Structures are given as C-alpha cells and as structure tokens.
Amino acid sequence: MSLVAGVWGFKTLAVGVELGLFTRLANGRTITVGEAATEFDLAERPTDMLLAASASLGLLERVGTGYRNSELAEQFLVEGRPYYFGGQIRYSDLRTYLPWHRISEALRTDRPLTWDPQSQQSMFDTSDPEMISQFWDAMYSTSSFTARALAGAYDFGTHRALLDVGGGAAAFPIELCRRLPELRATVLDLPHVCVRAEERIAAADLTGRIGTVAGDFLTDPALPQGYDVILLSMILHDWDEPTNRALLAKCHAALPPGGTVVICELLLNDERTGPPEAALMGMNMVVETEGGRNYSRAEYATWLADADFVDIRTVLFDAPGANGAVVARRA
Secondary structure, rough: OOOHHHHHHHHHHHHHHHHHHOOOOOOOOOOHHHHHHHHOOOOHHHHHHHHHHHHHHEOOOOOOOOOEEHHHHHHHHHOOOOOHHHHHHHHHHHEEEEEEEEOOHHHHOOOOOOOOOOOOOOOOOOOOHHHHHHHHHHHHHHHHHHHHHHHHOOOOOHHOOOEEEEEHHHHHHHHHHHHHHOEEEEEEOOOOHHHHHHHHHHHHHOOOEEEEEEEOOOOOOOOOOOOOOEEEOOOOOHHHHHHHHHHHHHHHOOOOOEEEEEEEEOOOOOOOOHHHHHHHHHHHHHHHHOOOOEEEEEHHHHHHHHOEEEEEEEEOOOOOOOOEEEEEEEO
C-alpha cells in the first residue's frame, strides 16, 4: 500500500508547488484553511485536505488554527531561494510523470517515451524553452547537494584543476570551489548549456576560477587537457556500455599520469538487487533514454580497469543525485 500511495505524496507536493503555496508562505507567514481557500480560489474541503496532506508530508506545520512552512519547505520550496527544488518537481511532474503511465510500452519497445529518437537528437533536444529552464533548474538543485556530499566523501583538496564533463549549469564546480579556495574548474558542455553555466558562475562570484568550454563529449575526438581530475557526475547512466567505455578512454587519454577520474552516480549493488533509488532511476532511464541504465560498482570498476586505470575504489555517501563515487587513477 505504501508503494500504491507513493504517487499521492508526490502529486500533493507537485500541486503545492504549482499553486505557489510554499512561496506564498515564505518568511513565517501562517494561513488558515479559510484564508487559503479564498487566496487560491478553492473550495474549503479540498483546501483542508491539501493543507493537512502537506503537513503530513513534513512540508507544513500546524500553528494554532493555521499552517506555515516547515523548515524543509522554507529552504527548498520557496521560489528564488538559492537551493529552490521546485524546478525538479515541476520537471518531473510535467515531463516524466505521464510517460511513466506507459511504462509497459517502453519495456516492450525498448524506446524512450519522453522524446522521439527519429526526430530529435537526444532527450535534451526540445524547442520548449520553459521545459529547458525547468530541466536545468532541476539538475542544479539536485547537483548542488550531491556535490556537497561528494566533497565530504572524497578529498578534492589534493587536486588543482577539475574538468566537469557534461557539467550542466556548474553546480559541482561552484560547490567544490566554494569549499576549496585553491581549486580551479572548467565545465565542458554544449554551447547553450555553457551560457547557463556562466550565469550561475557569475551569480556565485566565481567567474575568475570557473570557466566553460563548449563541446560535445560524445562526438568530440578528445577531451580538453591540463586537468588533474575529471568528474563524470550523473552522466554515465544516460548512455549504454560502449558509449561509456569510449568516454572513459577519452578521460584516460586527457589525464596526466597520476590524474584521477571520479564517477559520481546512483550505484547499484553488485548483486543488482538495489538500493531502490538506483534501481528505480534505471527504470526511469528506460522511459527517458535509448540506452541508459544504472550500473553497479563492479561494472564501473571493470570498465576503468579495461581503460588502464588503477587504484580503483568506491566511496559511499547519501545524496539526492548519487549514493557513491567510483574513483580511479591513471598510472
């Protein structure tokens, strides 16, 4: 029954974000059921159920006869806050939720449901600017907290120059450079993504330490050189094994002797029985990609060894976008 009701919790969260409920309750504002019904132009009964359900999920708190944001909602669900998570919620609600209703079709056809490979180059190819914005906002929020967890599990302080391959809006470099004053970083991504990264970098006042390089890590013959650590964060689950092996070979070629590659992902255990967040993300890859899947620590270790990396190890942590990182060194 908990599995059945899981979608109820998500949709309660999503409709609260859609209505702007948590943004309107920012800074300690309290609202009663009657006031909320008037403000959102809703009947009293559904308003009562929405506020009660939101409180049950830890998103609101009851104060006297009214409700206010919980600490969780105040930090992550108020639009404009540094780590606003609404982009992830809206993107999931608008882009991936409905296609999941056709999961049996994806299983039978082995084709993605959120885009058409015959008319689009990839899952990131869309002419909808709002969807693009929602996607990158979603990735930034998730990546920021994953970067913090990774930084606590692996010491980037031994490195001086980081290349973030497919780094999106630069969440990882921003968090790592804030933590490590000596670290410099570069994001490698498509030209239009680099524009978004540069905006985030400037807003973080890190333009002098974080740069961008426009490119396509899948089709470019080589990766930029001059970096002692290459980060592949939440990238490899989008692609099939041959594509990932080819990318790891490029990483090996680009790194100097002693250079390090860090693969940050939701890792399956070696028995391929969990954890659920990794296995279910793999199911989402069936919905969203042509060849993507979530891989185990052992699979990544094998690929790295075959690419002539050494000292392969895994560090584990708890974060929204990853549960661990497989780290290896070029001899």
